[in-house]
Amino acid sequence: MADSQPLLSLDGDPVAAEAFLQDVFRIVVDEVIRKGTNASEKVCEWKEPEELKQLLDLELRHEGESQEQILEHCRAVIRYSVKTCHPRFFNQLFSGLDPHALAGRIVTESLNTSQYTYEIAPVFVLMEEEVLKKLRALVGWSSGDGVFCPGGSISNMYALNLARYQRYPDCKQRGLRALPPLALFTSKECHYSIKKGAAFLGLGTDSVRMVKADERGKMIPEDLERQISLAKAEGAVPFLVSATSGTTVLGAFDPLEAIADVCQHHGLWLHVDAAWGGSVLLSQTHRHLLAGIQRADSVAWNPHKLLSAGLQCSALLLRDTSNLLKRCHGSQASYLFQQDKFYDVALDTGDKVVQCGRRVDCLKLWLMWKAQGGQGLERRVDQAFALARYLVEELKKREGFELVMEPEFVNVCFWFVPPSLRGKKGSPDYSERLSKVAPILKERMVRKGSMMIGYQPHGPLSNFFRMVVANPALTRADMDFLLNELEWLGQDL
Numbered sequence: 001m002a003d004s005q006p007l008l009s010l011d012g013d014p015v016a017a018e019a020f021l022q023d024v025f026r027i028v029v030d031e032v033i034r035k036g037t038n039a040s041e042k043v044c045e046w047k048e049p050e051e052l053k054q055l056l057d058l059e060l061r062h063e064g065e066s067q068e069q070i071l072e073h074c075r076a077v078i079r080y081s082v083k084t085c086h087p088r089f090f091n092q093l094f095s096g097l098d099p100h101a102l103a104g105r106i107v108t109e110s111l112n113t114s115q116y117t118y119e120i121a122p123v124f125v126l127m128e129e130e131v132l133k134k135l136r137a138l139v140g141w142s143s144g145d146g147v148f149c150p151g152g153s154i155s156n157m158y159a160l161n162l163a164r165y166q167r168y169p170d171c172k173q174r175g176l177r178a179l180p181p182l183a184l185f186t187s188k189e190c191h192y193s194i195k196k197g198a199a200f201l202g203l204g205t206d207s208v209r210m211v212k213a214d215e216r217g218k219m220i221p222e223d224l225e226r227q228i229s230l231a232k233a234e235g236a237v238p239f240l241v242s243a244t245s246g247t248t249v250l251g252a253f254d255p256l257e258a259i260a261d262v263c264q265h266h267g268l269w270l271h272v273d274a275a276w277g278g279s280v281l282l283s284q285t286h287r288h289l290l291a292g293i294q295r296a297d298s299v300a301w302n303p304h305k306l307l308s309a310g311l312q313c314s315a316l317l318l319r320d321t322s323n324l325l326k327r328c329h330g331s332q333a334s335y336l337f338q339q340d341k342f343y344d345v346a347l348d349t350g351d352k353v354v355q356c357g358r359r360v361d362c363l364k365l366w367l368m369w370k371a372q373g374g375q376g377l378e379r380r381v382d383q384a385f386a387l388a389r390y391l392v393e394e395l396k397k398r399e400g401f402e403l404v405m406e407p408e409f410v411n412v413c414f415w416f417v418p419p420s421l422r423g424k425k426g427s428p429d430y431s432e433r434l435s436k437v438a439p440i441l442k443e444r445m446v447r448k449g450s451m452m453i454g455y456q457p458h459g460p461l462s463n464f465f466r467m468v469v470a471n472p473a474l475t476r477a478d479m480d481f482l483l484n485e486l487e488w489l490g491q492d493l
């Protein structure tokens with residue numbers, strides 16, 4: 001049947017398929033890689049949603065379209081998408097473009113396999129183990145386990161589940177009925193995924209006890225002690241502490257040694273959410289910020305953030321050597337993980353995770369590491385710290401800028417104080433007026449397409465900008481641009 005019917009589109013026409021893909025690659029190279037990383041091009045092309053819907057022609061129809069139309073769709077998708085590889089994209093904790101990591105992503109996408117069995121991912125099963133081993137060694141572990149997860153939030157969630165299972169293995173079968181009321185501890189500066197994870201796992205957000213942080217955003221170990229006693233007095237059973245290395249907004253590093261002491265004393269699982277700050281372990285100069293991390297039971301680390309490996313690349317690392325991951329999550333599906341295979345079935349790592357199909361996330365990091373070497377990646381981290389310092393020093397020289405605090409990482413948090421508010425700090429409506437500045441400037445920069453930088457209120461602090469220095473292509477000129485542009489955009493306020 002199929003042979004007698006003309007095939008639609010490119011199905012069964014490898015020559016046309018190749019020509020089409022060559023065209024797509026050309027567009028990607030021109031529009032994303034060349035223009036998207038060019039500071040004189042826009043970082044974004046803002047459109048109102050209704051207009052954007054029209055421009056994209058989003059509707060899916062019964063008839064297929066011509067190759068030329070498809071290529072035009074590709075161009076439009078790129079044109080109206082935000083260029084996160086642009087040197088003026090400071091909006092997120094990820095940015096920039098590493099060509100080797102991108103090559104890894106392209107190869108991964110093209111091979112389109114799943115990480116679960118050696119049978120269909122022989123290269124990636126071995127590679128994932130090697131990459132995880134390298135990351136574990138940087139944490140300070142000569143053995144252990146781990147897995148690449150779809151993002152830091154999920155890595156954190158795995159840690160909660162593993163800690164719970166280790167203490168109450170029964171809960172895998174009996175669920176919440178097997179559990180007393182549990183309590184976990186994290187600082188008020190933690191990433192929101194800890195609460196989400198607690199909700200998703202049936203622990204409930206009430207089980208998350210928020211420990212106080214000091215004025216720099218670091219967890220206060222004495223308050224952790226206090227919260228643990230309080231939870232016990234209320235009849236809850238503490239089981240985990242999640243410390244953060246590199247908090248999302250302020251970039252603070254919790255004091256891991258002191259927190260590990262508390263965990264050791266109470267027999268609690270120590271998880272370190274180093275999704276943002278983990279890459280600092282590569283730097284001999286700055287890795288002291290994570291001193292004590294080797295005492296953790298689990299670590300979440302996102303190379304897609306500071307190392308620019310590309311979304312997604314998030315490792316959950318474990319000190320455990322007792323196959324906890326597999327015992328906690330395995331379900332021995334006989335159609336996939338046959339035990340009588342002709343090779344070592346320990347290589348079928350897919351039963352360690354709750355997913356079935358799992359993306360390959362190791363190649364982008366592996367290829368980038370091969371090209372850069374640990375040395376090159378270390379330089380990248382050190383350069384980010386140095387540029388953040390440069391920005392801080394420049395910012396202090398200008399009248400209209402005020403630091404929220406001296407940063408210890410590459411999050412530079414500051415207020416732009418417009419001309420009308422300068423010298424008015426004591427006035428009653430100062431905070432309220434200041435909080436309106438960042439949203440106005442954000443709108444202006446996005447409509448102009450000149451740069452993107454995030455802002456937020458934080459506790460009692462009114463809206464301030466969080467500048468993230470992560471893109472390895474950034475130079476001092478980009479820092480100067482940022483300050484000049486804010487002054488320009490806010491001169492009439």
Ligand SMILES: Cc1ncc(COP(=O)(O)O)c(C=O)c1O
Pocket residue numbers: 093150151152153154190191193244246247248273274275276302314
């Ligand atoms: C400290 C911290 N942990 C976890 C996450 C979540 O990572 P992901 O976005 O990969 O889920 C973030 C994201 O910014 C983060 O800053």
